[in-house]
Amino acid sequence: xxxxxxxxxxxxxGLGATAVTAAxxxxxxxxGSSKKVVIVGGGMGGAVAAKxxxxxxxxxxxxxxxxxxxxxxxxxxxxVIGGDRDIDxxxxxxxxLRGHGVNVVIDKVTNIDANAKTVKTAGGKTFGYDxxxxxxxxxxxxxxxxxxxxxxxxxxxxHAWKAGPQTVMLRDQVQSMKKGGTVIISAPPxxxxxxPGPYERTAQIxxxxxxxxxxxxILVLDDKEKFSKFGLFTAGWAxxxxxxxxxxMIEWVKGSAGGKIESVDVAGMTLSGEVDxxxxxxxxxxxxxxxxxxxxxxxLTNASGWCPIEGKTFESTIHKDIHVIGDAAIQSPLPxxxxxxxxxxxxCAAAVVALLNGQxxxxxxYVNTCYSxxxxxxxxxxxxxxxxxxxxxxxxxxxxxxTPGKFNAKFREREEQYGYSWFDNITHDxxx
Amino acid sequence: xxxKTIIKSTLLATSxxxxxxxxxxxxxxxxxxxxxxxxxxNGASTGDAIPSIAGLSSTYLVETMNAYKSDERESTIMGxxxxxxxxxxFELMGSFFAEQEVNKKTDQVFVSAKASxxxxxxxxxxxxxxxxxxxxxxxxxxQLSGNAKLFLQYSLADFHDGSRDQEKKMKKKMKxxxxxxxxxxxxxxxxxxSGKK
Numbered sequence: 001x002x003x004x005x006x007x008x009x010x011x012x013x014g015l016g017a018t019a020v021t022a023a024x025x026x027x028x029x030x031x032g033s034s035k036k037v038v039i040v041g042g043g044m045g046g047a048v049a050a051k052x053x054x055x056x057x058x059x060x061x062x063x064x065x066x067x068x069x070x071x072x073x074x075x076x077x078x079x080v081i082g083g084d085r086d087i088d089x090x091x092x093x094x095x096x097l098r099g100h101g102v103n104v105v106i107d108k109v110t111n112i113d114a115n116a117k118t119v120k121t122a123g124g125k126t127f128g129y130d131x132x133x134x135x136x137x138x139x140x141x142x143x144x145x146x147x148x149x150x151x152x153x154x155x156x157x158x159h160a161w162k163a164g165p166q167t168v169m170l171r172d173q174v175q176s177m178k179k180g181g182t183v184i185i186s187a188p189p190x191x192x193x194x195x196p197g198p199y200e201r202t203a204q205i206x207x208x209x210x211x212x213x214x215x216x217x218i219l220v221l222d223d224k225e226k227f228s229k230f231g232l233f234t235a236g237w238a239x240x241x242x243x244x245x246x247x248x249m250i251e252w253v254k255g256s257a258g259g260k261i262e263s264v265d266v267a268g269m270t271l272s273g274e275v276d277x278x279x280x281x282x283x284x285x286x287x288x289x290x291x292x293x294x295x296x297x298x299x300l301t302n303a304s305g306w307c308p309i310e311g312k313t314f315e316s317t318i319h320k321d322i323h324v325i326g327d328a329a330i331q332s333p334l335p336x337x338x339x340x341x342x343x344x345x346x347x348c349a350a351a352v353v354a355l356l357n358g359q360x361x362x363x364x365x366y367v368n369t370c371y372s373x374x375x376x377x378x379x380x381x382x383x384x385x386x387x388x389x390x391x392x393x394x395x396x397x398x399x400x401x402x403t404p405g406k407f408n409a410k411f412r413e414r415e416e417q418y419g420y421s422w423f424d425n426i427t428h429d430x431x432x
Numbered sequence: 433x434x435x436k437t438i439i440k441s442t443l444l445a446t447s448x449x450x451x452x453x454x455x456x457x458x459x460x461x462x463x464x465x466x467x468x469x470x471x472x473x474n475g476a477s478t479g480d481a482i483p484s485i486a487g488l489s490s491t492y493l494v495e496t497m498n499a500y501k502s503d504e505r506e507s508t509i510m511g512x513x514x515x516x517x518x519x520x521x522f523e524l525m526g527s528f529f530a531e532q533e534v535n536k537k538t539d540q541v542f543v544s545a546k547a548s549x550x551x552x553x554x555x556x557x558x559x560x561x562x563x564x565x566x567x568x569x570x571x572x573x574x575q576l577s578g579n580a581k582l583f584l585q586y587s588l589a590d591f592h593d594g595s596r597d598q599e600k601k602m603k604k605k606m607k608x609x610x611x612x613x614x615x616x617x618x619x620x621x622x623x624x625x626s627g628k629k
Contacts, residue, residue, distance in 0.1 A: 052465070339469050346465040365458040367466040367516075369509065381509050385466075385516025387458075399516025403508070411508050414481070417582050418470075418508060421479025425472045432473070 034061045035356040038119045038129040040109045040294060042066030044073070045326030045341035045348075046135030047097060048430045052349035054100040060356060063103040063127055065119065069093065071431070072163035074194055075338045076423050079373060081160065081171045082204030090163060092431040112298035114319035131352050133314075134300060134307075135326045135341070136292025137162070138193045141305070144288045145186075146263035156266060157283045161193065173282040174205055180215040181281035184271060186261045187222040191306070192289045193327045193336045195228035196382070200372040201284070203233065206241040206249050207375050219278060220252040221271065222259040223288070229372065229382060231405055236374035239407070261285070291328035298322070306330045311393040312364055313351035314344060323348050333395050334386060340368045342426055343386075364388045368400075371419030377409070379416030460524035463517070467525070476535030481582035487534030489569035490526030496574075497522040506595050534567050536578030538627040550623025553616050557609040561601070565629050578627035588617045 037053060039046045042064050050064045071092050079085040094104040107121040112132060119127045140159060142149045153159050158166040158173075174183060183205055187198040202220050209216040227233070234252075237243030243250045253259040263272045264285065271278045271285075290296075290305030300307045300316050307324040309316055309331065314323040325331075325348045326341035334340040347364040354361045366386040373379050384400030386393055403415060464475070467485065471477050475486035485493065499505035500514035517525075554565065558576075566576025576584065590596035591606065598606065609616045 342469045363456040363458045396516040417481035421482035424479040426469045
């Protein structure tokens with residue numbers, strides 16, 4: 001917040017009405033006990049909320065509790081699997097947040113008590129809060145695929161849907177696969193984290209195989225009938241990897257054609273659907289999803305397995321003074337994406353700062369922007385602007401949409417480069 | 433400065449009136465924070481291709497967003513995003529970014545010899561309008577020196593091949609400059625990329 005102090009921020013972040021009506025301006029209790037915010041989860045949503053609360057009001061005491069000392073971004077992890085990016089380039093630590101005055105605690109949250117307003121950790125610590133922001137990301141519904149579980153995912157058949165060691169394992173499995181082998185990707189039902197992700201992953205693996213194992217195949221078994229950026233991905237697969245021809249490297253099977261998977265035979269490396277069995281040399285199962293574990297423990301989820309929230313503040317509609325942001329929240333029409341989490345983190349931060357200071361909650365504005373790389377020189381995007389109207393998050397009419405379908409080499413090259421800049425900026429905005 | 437203050441207070445007053453409607457106009461900060469995911473915190477880009485927008489003149493930012501919104505200026509994604517905002521919202525964003533410090537990258541790769549030739553060309557053909565190597569808001573133009581390398585390269589290429597409109601004066605100057613030195617765009621690019629004055 002250059003050239004601007006906390007006071008002028010608070011005057012302007014709210015409605016103009018706050019600024020012109022002096023009576024609405026409540027001064028801070030400077031020198032008194034500071035307000036406490038505890039953030040559970042240091043991913044894209046939690047980390048950016050911590051930073052922006054500090055930027056908006058440095059007097060608020062912000063503690064961020066995260067189980068891992070480093071964060072690997074989900075976005076761009078497909079480029080690690082495709083071999084064009086090193087895993088260390090998607091790894092971020094928390095020193096940047098510490099520099100903004102955030103108290104970063106590496107520990108695992110085991111309980112959130114909404115009545116006592118406390119957060120407990122596996123390390124035996126208890127943190128009290130005035131407001132708690134829960135940003136736990138996703139957890140997997142392993143039970144939907146018989147024979148699949150966390151231990152199988154960690155050792156043989158990855159999900160690689162939380163970036164880290166499994167990302168590297170899947171890359172290595174693809175790279176050491178026998179000549180002419182088959183990679184199977186099982187894509188999940190909606191809703192799930194990063195809707196274009198499985199199809200960018202397909203393209204990135206194809207990009208690797210085209211160079212090093214050109215007779216290999218990729219079989220995508222999908223739970224769904226259609227997917228995000230459908231036309232752009234299928235056209236991109238066709239352009240670069242022969243999709244739709246007899247010699248295609250990629251085959252995509254939709255749910256009604258047998259793509260729904262019910263069980264896995266780990267030893268036999270076989271997936272089974274209602275009718276067909278599919279044997280692979282490398283298998284990647286992206287399972288159905290739900291809100292991260294702690295959200296369930298804290299009773300923040302409804303029957304859907306996700307967390308209902310109010311879109312202006314992201315406060316839980318189940319528990320008062322607890323906000324849920326990012327993939328775990330029911331934030332539709334915002335997608336479960338890193339950029340949406342970034343946008344939600346800032347809206348939530350502004351609401352929390354206002355609420356703690358007795359101010360009017362500012363009117364939100366949200367954006368999503370998401371890039372995928374189909375092949376070197378071929379980037380595509382989707383974008384949307386969102387507003388808050390009549391108590392709901394809405395898409396702003398006329399805004400957003402996809403990269404035009406008609407291929408334009410200049411634009412696609414630029415979109416790839418903008419995608420890389422997007423990565424640099426969103427990670428710096430979050431962790432820097 | 434006086435101009436800026438007037439714009440700001442007018443905007444606040446307008447927000448006050450619109451605040452009575454169901455869909456209120458978000459604050460300058462709220463709107464501008466949504467840009468940061470792509471353009472960097474407070475508009476200071478760390479990327480190679482996405483430009484910094486910190487410290488831009490408010491007039492230029494509003495003009496640019498309007499040109500994107502109407503598709504008058506060609507873009508990959510900005511047209512799609514600009515269509516989500518009103519003129520008033522552009523003005524709020526403009527007021528926010530105008531208050532930020534210009535972000536000059538000084539760690540980009542360039543060829544020194546080309547940069548010093550580029551500096552001479554800039555002085556002769558560009559500096560009348562783009563003062564201080566294109567880093568001051570008063571010019572009502574985008575940031576040149578120290579902006580993202582690929583952004584500068586794309587912009588020069590687009591002006592040159594006509595896919596982005598130039599003002600008459602600029603067109604004339606660019607033509608003259610290229611007549612004198614056919615590599616002028618590369619030289620001048622190296623100068624801007626250097627981040628030097």
